[in-house]
Amino acid sequence: MKRKPIVVYGLLVLVIGSLLSGCNQGEKTSEESRSSMIQSVDPEATAVKKGDHDVAEKVKKDVQSVPAIYDVAVIKGKDEILVAYKVKHMQRFHMKKIEGEINKRLEKKYPKENFIVSSDFKIFIEAIELKDRMEDKDYSSKDAEERLKKIIKFKKERT
Amino acid sequence: MAKQKSPEQKRYEKIEQKHEAKRPVVKNCIKAFFVGGSICLVGQAVSYFYMYYFHFTEQTAGNPTVATMIFFAMLLTGFGVYDKIGQFAGAGSAVPITGFGNSVISAAIEHRTEGFVLGVGGNMFKLAGSVILFGVFSAFVVALIKTLLLIWGVI
Numbered sequence: 001m002k003r004k005p006i007v008v009y010g011l012l013v014l015v016i017g018s019l020l021s022g023c024n025q026g027e028k029t030s031e032e033s034r035s036s037m038i039q040s041v042d043p044e045a046t047a048v049k050k051g052d053h054d055v056a057e058k059v060k061k062d063v064q065s066v067p068a069i070y071d072v073a074v075i076k077g078k079d080e081i082l083v084a085y086k087v088k089h090m091q092r093f094h095m096k097k098i099e100g101e102i103n104k105r106l107e108k109k110y111p112k113e114n115f116i117v118s119s120d121f122k123i124f125i126e127a128i129e130l131k132d133r134m135e136d137k138d139y140s141s142k143d144a145e146e147r148l149k150k151i152i153k154f155k156k157e158r159t
Numbered sequence: 160m161a162k163q164k165s166p167e168q169k170r171y172e173k174i175e176q177k178h179e180a181k182r183p184v185v186k187n188c189i190k191a192f193f194v195g196g197s198i199c200l201v202g203q204a205v206s207y208f209y210m211y212y213f214h215f216t217e218q219t220a221g222n223p224t225v226a227t228m229i230f231f232a233m234l235l236t237g238f239g240v241y242d243k244i245g246q247f248a249g250a251g252s253a254v255p256i257t258g259f260g261n262s263v264i265s266a267a268i269e270h271r272t273e274g275f276v277l278g279v280g281g282n283m284f285k286l287a288g289s290v291i292l293f294g295v296f297s298a299f300v301v302a303l304i305k306t307l308l309l310i311w312g313v314i
Contacts, residue, residue, distance in 0.1 A: 011234070015234075033211075034211075037207055037211065120216045120217045120218065121207075121210060121217050122210045122215065122216040122217055122220070123216065125210065125211060154214070154216065155216070157216065157219070158218060158219070
C-alpha cells in the first residue's frame with residue numbers, strides 16, 4: 001500500500017509529459033479555425049491566383065444554396081477547386097446523397113473545372129487555416145498551391 | 160427440461176413476487192442514456208482534439224480516439240472510479256468502448272495475487288477476449304460478404 005503514491009505520480013508524469021510533448025509540436029493555429037469547432041464561421045472564398053477570386057465566390061454561392069449544409073469554404077487552386085462544408089446535424093444521415101448532389105450541381109454548372117468536394121471537418125479546418133495564411137502578404141502563391149495539394153492528398157487518404 | 164414445480168414452490172413464488180422490489184427500468188434507461196451520452200461527448204471532444212492538433216481526418220481520427228477512451232477507462236478503473244460509474248449507470252458505462260477497457264483492467268486487478276504471468280497475463284482477457292474474438296470474426300464475415308457482393312457486381 002505504501003508504494004501506491006510513487007506509482008500514481010509516475011503515471012501522472014508520464015501522461016502529462018506525453019500530452020505536453022505531443023501538443024507542442026503542432027503548427028500555429030488561427031482563431032477562426034478554433035471557433036469553427038463550435039460555431040458557424042462562414043469563411044470567405046479565396047483563390048491562389050488573384051484573378052480567380054470571382055469564380056471561387058460564385059462557387060461558394062452555388063454550394064451554399066443546398067439547404068442541408070452550412071458553412072462553406074472554397075479555395076481555388078491552379079487545377080482544382082477545393083470545396084469543404086459542414087452538414088446540418090440531422091442531415092448527417094444523408095451525407096452520401098448530399099455529397100453527390102453538390103458534385104452534380106457543380107459539374108453541371110462548371111464543366112471545365114475540377115472539384116474536390118469534402119464534408120470532412122479536418123479538411124474544413126485546413127481550408128480555413130490556408131485561407132488565413134494566404135491573407136499574409138509574405139505567403140507566396142507557390143507555397144499556397146503546395147499546401148492545397150497536400151490537403152487534397154490528405155482528403156484521399158483512408159484509415 | 161423444466162421440472163414440474165411442487166405446490167410449495169408455486170406458493171413460494173407467489174409470495175416472492177408480492178414482496179420483490181420492482182426493477183426501475185425506465186429510471187435505469189434514463190441514467191444509462193445520460194451517462195453513456197456523456198462518455199460519448201468526451202469521445203467526441205477527443206476526436207476533435209486529434210483532428211485539430213494532429214493530422215487526422217474525420218475518418219482516420221476514429222482509431223486513436225478509441226484507443227484514448229480505452230486508456231481513460233483503464234486509468235479510472237485502476238483508481239476505483241469506474242466501478243462507481245458502472246454501479247450508477249449500468250449499461251451506459253458498459254456499452255461504450257470504455258466498458259471494454261474496464262473489463263480488461265478489472266480482471267487484471269482481480270487476479271494480481273496469482274502472479275504476473277499466470278494471474279494477470281492469463282486472466283486479463285477473460286472477459287474482453289470474447290469481445291475481441293467475436294469482433295474480429297464478425298468483421299471477417301462482413302468483409303467476406305462485401306467482397307463477394309463486389310465480385311458479383313451487386314453493389
